[in-house]
Amino acid sequence: MTSIAKTLRPLARAAASSSRPLRPAFSRTAPQIRCLSSTLPRRDVDISDIPPTPITHLSDTEALMAESVSKFAQDVILPKAREMDEAESMDPTVVEQLFEQGLMGVEIPEEYGGSGMNFTSAIIAIEELARVDPSVSVMADVHNTLCNTAILKWGTEKLKKEWLPKLATNTVGSFCLSEPVSGSDAFALATKATRTGNGYKINGGKMWITNSMEANFFIVFANLDPSKKYKGITAFIVEKGTPGFSIAKKEKKLGIRASSTCVINFDDVEIPKENLLGDEFEGYKYAIGLLNEGRIGIAAQMTGLALGAFENAAGYAWNDRKQFGQLIGEFQGMQHQMAQAWTEIQAARALVFNAARKKEAGEDFVMDAAMAKLYASQVAGKVSGQAVEWMGGMGFVREGLAEKYFRDSKIGAIYEGTSNIQLTTIARHLQKTYTK
Amino acid sequence: MSGLRILVPVKRVIDYAVKPRVNRAQTAVETANVKHSMNPFDELSIEEAVRLRERKVPVEEIVAFSAGPPKAQDILRTAMAMGADRGIHVQIDEKEGKGELEPLGVAKLLKRVVEKEKSNLVILGKQSIDDDAGQTGQMLAALLNWSQATQASKVQVEGDSVIVTREVDGGVETLKAKLPMIITTDLRLNEPRYASLPNIMKAKKKPLDKKTLKDFEGDFSARLKTVKVTEPPPRKGGIKVEDVDGMISKLKELGAL
Ligand SMILES: Cc1cc2nc3c(=O)[nH]c(=O)nc-3n(C[C@H](O)[C@H](O)[C@H](O)COP(=O)(O)OP(=O)(O)OC[C@H]3O[C@@H](n4cnc5c(N)ncnc54)[C@H](O)[C@@H]3O)c2cc1C
Numbered sequence: 001m002t003s004i005a006k007t008l009r010p011l012a013r014a015a016a017s018s019s020r021p022l023r024p025a026f027s028r029t030a031p032q033i034r035c036l037s038s039t040l041p042r043r044d045v046d047i048s049d050i051p052p053t054p055i056t057h058l059s060d061t062e063a064l065m066a067e068s069v070s071k072f073a074q075d076v077i078l079p080k081a082r083e084m085d086e087a088e089s090m091d092p093t094v095v096e097q098l099f100e101q102g103l104m105g106v107e108i109p110e111e112y113g114g115s116g117m118n119f120t121s122a123i124i125a126i127e128e129l130a131r132v133d134p135s136v137s138v139m140a141d142v143h144n145t146l147c148n149t150a151i152l153k154w155g156t157e158k159l160k161k162e163w164l165p166k167l168a169t170n171t172v173g174s175f176c177l178s179e180p181v182s183g184s185d186a187f188a189l190a191t192k193a194t195r196t197g198n199g200y201k202i203n204g205g206k207m208w209i210t211n212s213m214e215a216n217f218f219i220v221f222a223n224l225d226p227s228k229k230y231k232g233i234t235a236f237i238v239e240k241g242t243p244g245f246s247i248a249k250k251e252k253k254l255g256i257r258a259s260s261t262c263v264i265n266f267d268d269v270e271i272p273k274e275n276l277l278g279d280e281f282e283g284y285k286y287a288i289g290l291l292n293e294g295r296i297g298i299a300a301q302m303t304g305l306a307l308g309a310f311e312n313a314a315g316y317a318w319n320d321r322k323q324f325g326q327l328i329g330e331f332q333g334m335q336h337q338m339a340q341a342w343t344e345i346q347a348a349r350a351l352v353f354n355a356a357r358k359k360e361a362g363e364d365f366v367m368d369a370a371m372a373k374l375y376a377s378q379v380a381g382k383v384s385g386q387a388v389e390w391m392g393g394m395g396f397v398r399e400g401l402a403e404k405y406f407r408d409s410k411i412g413a414i415y416e417g418t419s420n421i422q423l424t425t426i427a428r429h430l431q432k433t434y435t436k
Numbered sequence: 437m438s439g440l441r442i443l444v445p446v447k448r449v450i451d452y453a454v455k456p457r458v459n460r461a462q463t464a465v466e467t468a469n470v471k472h473s474m475n476p477f478d479e480l481s482i483e484e485a486v487r488l489r490e491r492k493v494p495v496e497e498i499v500a501f502s503a504g505p506p507k508a509q510d511i512l513r514t515a516m517a518m519g520a521d522r523g524i525h526v527q528i529d530e531k532e533g534k535g536e537l538e539p540l541g542v543a544k545l546l547k548r549v550v551e552k553e554k555s556n557l558v559i560l561g562k563q564s565i566d567d568d569a570g571q572t573g574q575m576l577a578a579l580l581n582w583s584q585a586t587q588a589s590k591v592q593v594e595g596d597s598v599i600v601t602r603e604v605d606g607g608v609e610t611l612k613a614k615l616p617m618i619i620t621t622d623l624r625l626n627e628p629r630y631a632s633l634p635n636i637m638k639a640k641k642k643p644l645d646k647k648t649l650k651d652f653e654g655d656f657s658a659r660l661k662t663v664k665v666t667e668p669p670p671r672k673g674g675i676k677v678e679d680v681d682g683m684i685s686k687l688k689e690l691g692a693l
Contacts, residue, residue, distance in 0.1 A: 060510070060513065061636060061640055064513055064517065064631070064639075065631075065633060065636050067473070067514075068514075068630050068631040068633075068636065071630055072630040076630075100632065101630060102632040102633030102634045102635075106633060110634065114634070115633035115636075115637060116634065117633060117637060
């Protein structure tokens with residue numbers, strides 16, 4: 001009979017190698033009360049009457065979704081993670097499957113073909129994907145939290161009807177703000193837009209643009225009136241293939257190597273006036289708003305990465321590797337490091353989920369998002385680095401994923417605002433509060 | 437034939453990837469704070485029902501059913517997110533292994549549900565991975581006096597006949613029977629889908645009937661008493677033999693040859 005049991009347990013799931021529990025930190029035993037996530041996104045809500053719940057509490061729908069995404073990531077993405085990193089490219093079938101699962105339209109309403117879920121669901125999905133592959137995670141992150149959100153918030157009805165169904169089902173989006181001359185100082189961007197008879201013409205270049213190989217839809221920030229300085233910045237929608245649009249170079253990177261990052265040129269790129277996103281001269285406000293939210297996504301990418309790195313190493317230390325006649329996870333010196341790391345991961349997650357819930361509840365979350373991203377990327381860097389050490393030589397070789405998590409973690413301290421920029425944001429809030 | 441009314445019973449069990457542990461009193465397996473999910477064979481059953489509909493077999497309705505603790509509703513939601521039209525939950529208070537239904541109890545309960553729902557096809561897992569009893573489908577077939585095809589690896593519906601292929605030792609066996617019937621599913625039948633996000637949202641709006649055993653006529657009480665539950669003995673380390681002769685003599689020594 002044992003043979004039957006053996007064939008059953010691992011079952012049809014090819015990659016049943018993992019015995020890790022799903023979302024270990026999120027107990028689902030909390031009482032079934034109305035929680036914040038059941039509120040509609042982007043509405044002013046009064047939450048003063050809602051009994052407080054643990055930050056880690058998920059609604060039933062969120063929990064079911066977390067489980068489904070986790071299973072999908074484990075079975076479908078994990079077997080490809082190493083290969084895609086080595087090839088420095090995203091497997092097109094993975095992109096297709098992200099669309100199929102509804103992971104590219106998390107917050108897009110059902111009437112536009114999206115999943116119609118809340119912001120926190122997007123955060124959960126980004127975290128679950130990063131646990132398995134941070135490159136796949138950032139694709140979904142940029143697409144959902146920056147591109148989709150931009151259209152949902154500021155797109156005209158015409159733009160929404162045209163783009164949301166595509167963004168939900170088959171068209172990847174990119175967000176083009178940074179340039180060779182403007183990184184942290186994003187609003188110093190030099191790309192220019194001029195009005196034409198029936199639209200606009202864009203000239204200039206962008207750098208570091210995530211998803212640009214896979215994307216067909218680009219949100220481009222350009223200055224429509226440089227005399228206004230940053231207040232001239234305006235947002236446009238540009239399709240790949242528009243004459244004058246070209247990808248000049250694909251970067252080779254330290255980490256998240258399966259995620260494409262490119263230099264893009266705009267050479268007299270003409271677009272119709274319908275491709276203006278929102279209003280002229282409002283672009284800088286949109287960019288700030290989007291990045292404030294987007295940061296929570298990057299923070300979730302980093303906590304997911306930290307969880308993935310931890311679980312990978314913990315599985316090894318507590319099941320596989322013996323030295324001095326015992327499992328290495330039995331040594332107190334190892335255990336204390338692991339306990340410390342786990343505590344830091346959960347502290348970071350608390351910041352991430354709190355920022356997400358505050359955003360959903362309509363509260364000011366800017367400082368929370370900055371703290372979440374700052375700390376989550378620090379924890380991800382530290383834990384993934386330690387995880388390599390915990391695994392010894394096996395952590396250092398490119399056979400497993402330990403070294404990949406470590407390399408992937410570095411980006412968290414750079415994009416969507418470097419750690420210094422997060423600190424500046426936090427300090428600015430503090431100074432405002434404490435200046436008498 | 438007007439169309440298939442498919443009933444798919446699903447069970448909430450300890451997740452297949454979790455190593456079960458026996459409780460200290462040796463009366464049952466620890467279930468507190470252990471990850472649970474849908475019995476994997478039941479995922480195959482739901483998937484097959486949904487695929488029948490996708491293959492344009494006339495399917496009137498797919499009903500997912502579960503008897504179990506309040507948390508069993510989670511797996512009914514999963515079943516609905518995979519494509520079942522609605523769910524029925526019979527809430528059972530399982531405390532310390534007491535009050536749990538046995539296969540015969542479940543089969544009797546299912547008979548009542550089949551009668552009420554006018555089901556003409558019941559697709560069950562061939563077993564659930566917690567108790568490994570593998571009895572419910574067959575008992576239900578007997579109680580209803582319906583045809584049954586167990587351990588299906590392929591299901592085809594043609595009019596009011598169902599053709600089921602099953603893998604047997606050294607080949608495949610093909611059975612044909614008329615509806616109504618019972619099918620139990622085996623591993624190679626299909627590959628269950630992942631519930632997509634839009635379908636998870638749709639499942640929220642699908643009806644879920646909540647009932648208790650009192651709503652059904654019959655005696656569903658347990659007839660068996662669990663005497664003792666123990667872990668399997670730890671595996672002893674193996675040895676390496678030099679060659680085939682070495683292996684044969686070792687096997688002889690162990691009395692296996
Ligand atoms: C893989 C990858 C993907 C990216 N994807 C995108 C994308 O999709 N879209 C997009 O628009 N951009 C993207 N970026 C760009 C990213 O947002 C920028 O790299 C980031 O904002 C930092 O800018 P920079 O690289 O020019 O660094 P710099 O701004 O030159 O910073 C260099 C150093 O100086 C420090 N520094 C700068 N200013 C200050 C200050 N005021 N106080 C203290 N320290 C300071 C920084 O913290 C940093 O340590 C991506 C970048 C990478 C690497």
